[in-house]
Amino acid sequence: xxxxxxxxxxxxxxxxxxxxxxxxxxxxxxxxxxxxxxxxxxxxxxxxxxxxxxxxxxxxxxxxxxxxxxxxxxxxxxxxxxxxxxxxxxxxxxxxxxxxxxxxxxxxxxxxxxxxxxxxxxxxxxxxxxxxxxxxxxxxxxx
Ligand SMILES: [Zn+2]
Numbered sequence: 001x002x003x004x005x006x007x008x009x010x011x012x013x014x015x016x017x018x019x020x021x022x023x024x025x026x027x028x029x030x031x032x033x034x035x036x037x038x039x040x041x042x043x044x045x046x047x048x049x050x051x052x053x054x055x056x057x058x059x060x061x062x063x064x065x066x067x068x069x070x071x072x073x074x075x076x077x078x079x080x081x082x083x084x085x086x087x088x089x090x091x092x093x094x095x096x097x098x099x100x101x102x103x104x105x106x107x108x109x110x111x112x113x114x115x116x117x118x119x120x121x122x123x124x125x126x127x128x129x130x131x132x133x134x135x136x137x138x139x140x141x142x143x
Contacts, residue, residue: 018079033092085115
């Protein structure tokens, strides 16, 4: 049995095992650099996910804080298997692909409200797209 490696940071190792080479616990991937906490907004079939974080940015000119949102592509190992709506911790690593250079190291909690919100937003987007297509079709017919 392959035991989870210690990463040297304050995270709980996952209970499941995996044989992913790009897994920080069971593979050969080393983590370093920034740690980011955020929610999973979308998840691919394979080991990729999109994470969204919020941070407060101080604007000197107006002496006020500005909320900034950032989207990140992260690696989602099989042993962690984060779902949409999960709050996760991701840590920087070597570039895994063109857009991925972060890997999920811990699943903190699952937020049902966030999951619902994300689904609602996606449905709205789909509805808008559908309306636009209909409009375009109608215009085409008129011509
Ligand atoms: Zn693993």
